[in-house]
Amino acid sequence: MSSVVVPESVPSPADDCEQLRVAFAGWGTNEKLIISILGHRTATQRQLIRKTYFELYGEDLLKSLDSELSGDFERALLLWTLDPAERDALMANQALRRWNPEDRVLIEIACARSSEELFFIRRAYHARFKRSFEEDVAQHTTGDFRKLLVPLVSSYRYDGPEVNMHMAKLEAKTMKDVINDKAFNHEELIRILSTRSKAQLNATLNNYKDEFGMQINNDLKGDPEEKFQSAVRAVVKCITKPQNYFEKTLRLAIVKLGTDEVALTRVVVTRADVDMKDIKVEYHKRNSTPLDRAIASDTSGDYKNLLLTLIGHGDI
């Protein structure tokens, strides 16, 4: 569930825009006022504000924000204000231009979005970059990563609940065999992970555990230097247990010496609208400290206020 707290009576987009202009006016910028508006609106409401803002003032709201703000706060608020598909297209493109095999952005976008969402991201990628998403993935990645990532970002998985138990059993065995052989780049493993529906994959992996006595994720654990193997593990986690995956990503971003603001921002802005409530529960359970306290002690200023607002701190 979303963690965004929307007021019972939402001002009109025109009223919101007027307040944003007030926040931008004069010498200083009223960041608190900006957060109190944009931090409490759904994705659809934010898009309507952006559209109305352009109609009223002839300028893209993102441009206005860009000229008023700076640092982590600016980056987080810009990403938050973007339409989710456009935001993912943008993050994907940035990840591709400085591609590194440990970056998880592409895997998150390909595996932790719905099929329709992934398609809208591909459409937004066309509009913004005049190229296709898979075209850039194929061009900027190589070897095993390319074999894995191109089908993942091109997938349009069936998203119904139907499950074929016989197939689940067969493919659990296939997966176990290739993992036993440490053939993590095996084309059958990639085929199963990149084409099966999430319901079918969950059935397959439940069968895997029942049949072989171990979660697939334990079998995929290995030397962190084995970057491709780690990527396959991230794919499995993003598909089958996205809340656990994002809880861990937050944990690592926060415990890191110096905090990983890029990852922290990304998880908060991409999940606040989706399942941040569940991620918070998972975080508290796993770390014995609530997520808002962890974020509050690791960040500061407007950036801290925005993140806490997005995860619903103090409003419930």
Add this chain to the structure above:
Amino acid sequence: MSSVVVPESVPSPADDCEQLRVAFAGWGTNEKLIISILGHRTATQRQLIRKTYFELYGEDLLKSLDSELSGDFERALLLWTLDPAERDALMANQALRRWNPEDRVLIEIACARSSEELFFIRRAYHARFKRSFEEDVAQHTTGDFRKLLVPLVSSYRYDGPEVNMHMAKLEAKTMKDVINDKAFNHEELIRILSTRSKAQLNATLNNYKDEFGMQINNDLKGDPEEKFQSAVRAVVKCITKPQNYFEKTLRLAIVKLGTDEVALTRVVVTRADVDMKDIKVEYHKRNSTPLDRAIASDTSGDYKNLLLTLIGHGDI
């Protein structure tokens, strides 16, 4: 351009449905009346008729047609009446269930439709088969064909006119090198064919011809027993010269001893709404005989009448 002749004043969908009921009534079926309606309506109009028919009579029009008709005429009319995306999903599924490497249905669907059309086909495939298109392609094909077909059916090419001439030059060279080596399954060749926009591929192949003095299609010609090489050639033709490709498919279907009704029907029903006018010009030029005469002398009865109606015979 479409070859379908739509009357200047189109009856309402309800009127069309009523006339169809008249055609179905009594002992015999009035095939001529059916053709005079459905053979002169655009895809959108046919979908509206089908929807209205269901609302009025509580039965799917396709079911009614199915119970009234038979043979090649039935098959052609059913395919024609289907929504184009649903029709392609159906033909793709049939091709996959009895997959054979010489069948060109999957290549036509993946390469001779627009990016948006291909996406709608994938969506129709979900709705109808509770599985994804690429999932079935990956499961039913093997080896090099799988490596080629999965990315092709999963592609969502950028469809703008922008072209990068430097890239065109580089990739023409890459293609020439792998073709010289007869490495038709090379991953770079597949990457280029399955991810680049059609405008970019045309630029690349023009460069290929200018630089190396020979059309790529001549370089790809080979023993017809080399089935994968032939498939790559069909991909190139479907992407860059669909009218030529379909002209040749029609020619082979007609000159074949006994006529290949499956191919003839497929090309007519899938292209009548799209570019059959251009294919007819191409056909006449290449065969010194007009397409309608060739079809008329090779087919008969209601099947003949339907095909001739769809290609615009006698109405212009």
